[in-house]
Amino acid sequence: xxxxxxxxxxxxxxxxxxxxxxxxAGCLDGNDNPSGSGDDGGEYSVAASFFMPYDVTQQIAxxxxxxxxxxxxxxxGHDWDPDPGIVERIESADAFVYTRGFSSWQDDxxxxxxxxxxILVIEISDGITFIxxxxxxxxxxxxxxxxxxRDGAENVLDGLVELDSDNQEAYEENAEAFIDELDAVHxxxxxLADQRxxxxxxIGSHDSFQWWWDEYGFDIxxxxxxxxxxxxxxxxxxxxxxxxxxxxxxxxxYDMLEPTNLAESLAEETGxxxxxxxxxxxxxxxxxxxxxxLEHQREINLETLELAxxxx
Numbered sequence: 001x002x003x004x005x006x007x008x009x010x011x012x013x014x015x016x017x018x019x020x021x022x023x024x025a026g027c028l029d030g031n032d033n034p035s036g037s038g039d040d041g042g043e044y045s046v047a048a049s050f051f052m053p054y055d056v057t058q059q060i061a062x063x064x065x066x067x068x069x070x071x072x073x074x075x076x077g078h079d080w081d082p083d084p085g086i087v088e089r090i091e092s093a094d095a096f097v098y099t100r101g102f103s104s105w106q107d108d109x110x111x112x113x114x115x116x117x118x119i120l121v122i123e124i125s126d127g128i129t130f131i132x133x134x135x136x137x138x139x140x141x142x143x144x145x146x147x148x149x150r151d152g153a154e155n156v157l158d159g160l161v162e163l164d165s166d167n168q169e170a171y172e173e174n175a176e177a178f179i180d181e182l183d184a185v186h187x188x189x190x191x192l193a194d195q196r197x198x199x200x201x202x203i204g205s206h207d208s209f210q211w212w213w214d215e216y217g218f219d220i221x222x223x224x225x226x227x228x229x230x231x232x233x234x235x236x237x238x239x240x241x242x243x244x245x246x247x248x249x250x251x252x253x254y255d256m257l258e259p260t261n262l263a264e265s266l267a268e269e270t271g272x273x274x275x276x277x278x279x280x281x282x283x284x285x286x287x288x289x290x291x292x293x294l295e296h297q298r299e300i301n302l303e304t305l306e307l308a309x310x311x312x
Contacts, residue, residue, distance in 0.1 A: 044066070044163055045092070045095075046067050047089070048067065048069050049103075049106045052124075056124065058292065059153075059178040060175045065163075070090070081105070091116070096122065098124065122155065133213065134210060139211065146186040185294060185297050193216035198310040201220050202240055202243060203222040203253050204222070205254045206222070206258055209279070240252075241269065250272055250308070252273070254274055257282050277304055280293055
């Protein structure tokens with residue numbers, strides 16, 4: 001992100017709550033189609049089930065395929081509800097890339113297309129064992145761990161080569177470069193975790209982040225767990241207050257694609273501040289097309305965690 005003459009990353013992250021989108025717009029160009037949905041590309045077309053598989057596919061495919069993110073900008077990939085014609089829309093592509101267990105319509109579409117010889121189904125999560133996390137059994141948010149995201153990138157690479165073997169060399173080169181960046185991001189997370197002074201973070205929204213707990217060892221608590229729609233109970237609110245007092249927590253974090261009401265209410269009750277996290281499940285309408293997986297991890301998640309974990 002180019003911050004010359006605009007807001008710094010720290011200013012963006014410190015904007016907090018409902019101000020995040022407005023602050024972000026100050027340093028981005030406000031592209032009306034930030035996810036690149038419907039980009040012109042090569043002779044093959046690929047439909048991606050939401051932003052994460054879209055961007056990973058984009059990183060590896062480059063301009064050799066025409067790629068579409070099925071979830072519109074501003075929508076949360078986890079709870080977006082497509083119209084009944086979504087399978088017919090996918091069938092107009094040559095390939096469909098998705099992750100299992102993320103939302104029922106994606107699994108249903110993949111199952112329906114399994115025997116369709118006209119479209120290649122690429123499961124980015126193929127062979128990846130989901131963890132049982134404090135938030136849920138079979139926690140599917142593997143991509144939050146950049147080390148495991150390597151396997152997802154390799155699955156996409158294999159699918160693209162099967163689809164378009166003529167460009168195999170380009171796909172392999174792009175995949176190698178992307179995986180190198182994933183390794184670097186993993187190193188940045190590990191360094192941050194090693195230098196942390198705080199072991200507890202609190203998420204005042206949908207909890208997509210427990211793969212960090214599994215890999216890097218700090219504790220994550222959300223009063224509403226994995227549901228974007230649940231409301232916190234009185235007992236859960238008391239637990240937040242207890243954790244803040246016991247651990248000296250200074251920030252309540254929130255999913256940038258969800259309403260900030262709960263996080264802001266928790267912050268007000270506990271005398272803390274709010275900061276955003278990205279589940280890498282969608283983009284805001286203010287983000288331009290250069291905001292991909294790596295930018296979400298580095299410029300939102302790592303920046304926020306540096307503060308929340310009191311890294312020295």
